[in-house]
Amino acid sequence: MVNVALLGLGTVGSGVVNIFQDPEGRDPLLKEVNLVGVGVRSKTKPRPNSKIAPALLTEDSFALVQDPRVEVVIEVVGSVDIPLKLIRTALKAGKHVVTANKALMARHGTELLALAQSQGVHLRYEAAVGGGIPLIQPLHQCLGANRVSSLLGIVNGTTNYILTKMTQEGRSYASVLAEAQHLGFAEANPAADVEGYDAQEKLAILASIIFRNQLIPLDSIPRKGITGISDVDIRYAAELGYAIKLVAVANRTKEGLLDLRVHPALVPYTHPLSKVDNAFNAVLIEADPVGQIMFYGPGAGAGPTASAVVADLINILSVPDSPMDGDFTATYPLLPIDDVETRFYCRLKAKDDLGVIGHLGQAFGDSAVSLESIVQKAVHGPDQLAELVIITHQVQTKCFNEAIQKIQKLSSIASVDLALRVLGSG
Ligand SMILES: NC(=O)c1ccc[n+]([C@@H]2O[C@H](COP(=O)([O-])OP(=O)(O)OC[C@H]3O[C@@H](n4cnc5c(N)ncnc54)[C@H](OP(=O)(O)O)[C@@H]3O)[C@@H](O)[C@H]2O)c1
Structure with a gap:
């Protein structure tokens, strides 16, 4: 015994x-x-x-x-x-x-x-991490022969539940959050989930495993939650062929830097993570030589979590005398968030002025941001403000932010309402 x-x-x-x-x-x-x-x-x-x-x-x-x-x-x-x-x-x-x-x-x-x-x-x-999904043991052992180049995950069930309901039922963030709290899918204080802290903790753990026991200071992982996302963004994203998901990203760049971040992103409908709905979690790994592997399942709950806890106990009882190996002190340099390259989605309101699209194009162009599309989605209020949705090509974050700062100062722009990253190279 x-x-x-x-x-x-x-x-x-x-x-x-x-x-x-x-x-x-x-x-x-x-x-x-x-x-x-x-x-x-x-x-x-x-x-x-x-x-x-x-x-x-x-x-x-x-x-x-x-x-x-x-x-x-x-x-x-x-x-x-x-x-x-x-x-x-x-x-x-x-x-x-x-x-x-x-x-x-x-x-x-x-x-x-x-x-x-x-x-x-x-x-x-x-x-x-991942509740009932076998993830840590497979990453350590079954994939031990591999060199992992990237990880992309939906690792927080609460935010995935909220975003799924907003998408499927066309409801606001506040109304779905209140329902999720009532049903026990979200805490009374939801900050850990909706502000991305829980996903940040899980990414720190996963990254330290896939990049071989690196010390990953939690605060060094850039984090953005889902609180700024409105039902309008979900609808516009869907019209463009994307689902909005809170993603955890870990890439190893060619230069050997780690690109780690947690943020909401537009995920193309052709991408497997776009189909991960409700409180489910999924983690996609790209590794050499295995290629792409996806882990999927229930990320929390009494049964799934106890399943993983007891699996650990069984592993200990199976091999009590061969505990952990590895060096737990090595560190990797992180890629500054300003240098991360992605596409961007941006929603803004413009005055009904002559040449406003030209001014926008000029401001983006001056910061080396090239645009994939600009679409007018709606006209708002007595001032007839035009709501525009812009998708950029792949750009450095600092170039995009610089362009947004210039655009906010344009007299023809009433407000820049939201900017999100877009997955995929487009
Ligand atoms: N819930 C999930 O789906 C899930 C999924 C993945 C991971 N986890 C992790 O699993 C852990 C437990 O989560 P949970 O949801 O089971 O929490 P929980 O329902 O709040 O249960 C916590 C338990 O710990 C006991 N406790 C609290 N403070 C204590 C203390 N100072 N000394 C001794 N016992 C103490 C409580 O005692 P009383 O019963 O007397 O109050 C209670 O039985 C957390 O680290 C959580 O992040 C949870």
């Missing part, structure tokens, strides 16, 4: 217990799991979704982690500070650790992995 301590009995912890309590037909190693204790915040809290023996519950997770019987610690508490202390304590005491904690791994992953390595134990975190 193997003695396991579970820290946290919320959404994910309850899913893990459900698997432990019903091992029939699953990996036979699960029959060897002996749950010695479950750390919670409150022992008296009602737990209708869990048939856990009350005697197993404890409010002293530190004592549980240090219990000499415990061989593997599963951390599904959430937040950063307390789990960091609990996991450090567990690793220093020579215990294997499984965690689903992306916020922790994105900030302290390399330190904790190095600690696990020095202690000769496992630290596994499959559930931290």
Whole structure:
């Protein structure tokens, strides 16, 4: 038997217990799991979704982690500070650790992995990215022979759900967000999801794996969320043949720099990520020699996340004596966001002045931005402002931003309402 301590009995912890309590037909190693204790915040809290023996519950997770019987610690508490202390304590005491904690791994992953390595134990975190999608283990092992050149992912289910509903039902961001909060797809404070922080954490973890254990400081990844996107942009994008998605991007440039970013983007309908809808996640990898591989599935939820957590435990039980290898201290230079080259979508309002299109073309041209199309989509208000949608060819970000600054100063332009990146070289 193997003695396991579970820290946290919320959404994910309850899913893990459900698997432990019903091992029939699953990996036979699960029959060897002996749950010695479950750390919670409150022992008296009602737990209708869990048939856990009350005697197993404890409010002293530190004592549980240090219990000499415990061989593997599963951390599904959430937040950063307390789990960091609990996991450090567990690793220093020579215990294997499984965690689903992306916020922790994105900030302290390399330190904790190095600690696990020095202690000769496992630290596994499959559930931290992609929920139920096997992603981290396949990237480490099944694709270990490959050199990854790029990763493109939809890694946040909440924003994908919101954007999908806005697209399919023609509704506003605010109305879909309120519904998502009511249905439990979005938190009461949705900032972590809608401002792109969650996707930024997941990208930091994925990039550190595909680029071989690089230290990726979280704040060095440029991030933009979906709060500025209106139902009008979704409709205009659809008319042009694009879906709008929040994407996480990791490219290795020819010069050896890392291009990492999280932002909404227009994704052509011909691209597989444009079909990833609702709360599903998908990650597309380009690697040598395998070519393109796509991972797809449920990115969160009790069952999918517990599936990944328990898979980590099974892996530890299968090969307890061969924990992590690698150097967790190397760094790669990052490509400055100003130097990133993409196409852009821009929506603006122009006065009904003679020569306004010419002025726009001149301002873009002066900054070396060439245009793929300019379309007038609507006329607004008593001033008869023309709403224009522009798609550029591939340009450097700094050139596009410079052009936008000039355009904002043109007397014929009333407002520049939104600029988004467009995937693909066009
Ligand atoms: N939910 C998902 O779909 C999902 C997907 C991927 C990854 N994750 C990650 O999985 C982790 C857990 O998420 P969750 O959704 O299961 O969270 P949750 O439902 O909020 O559950 C958190 C659990 O931790 C316990 N807890 C909180 N503070 C504690 C403390 N100081 N000491 C001991 N126990 C404490 C809580 O105890 P009480 O029950 O007594 O309040 C609760 O049982 C997070 O890191 C999250 O990012 C979640």
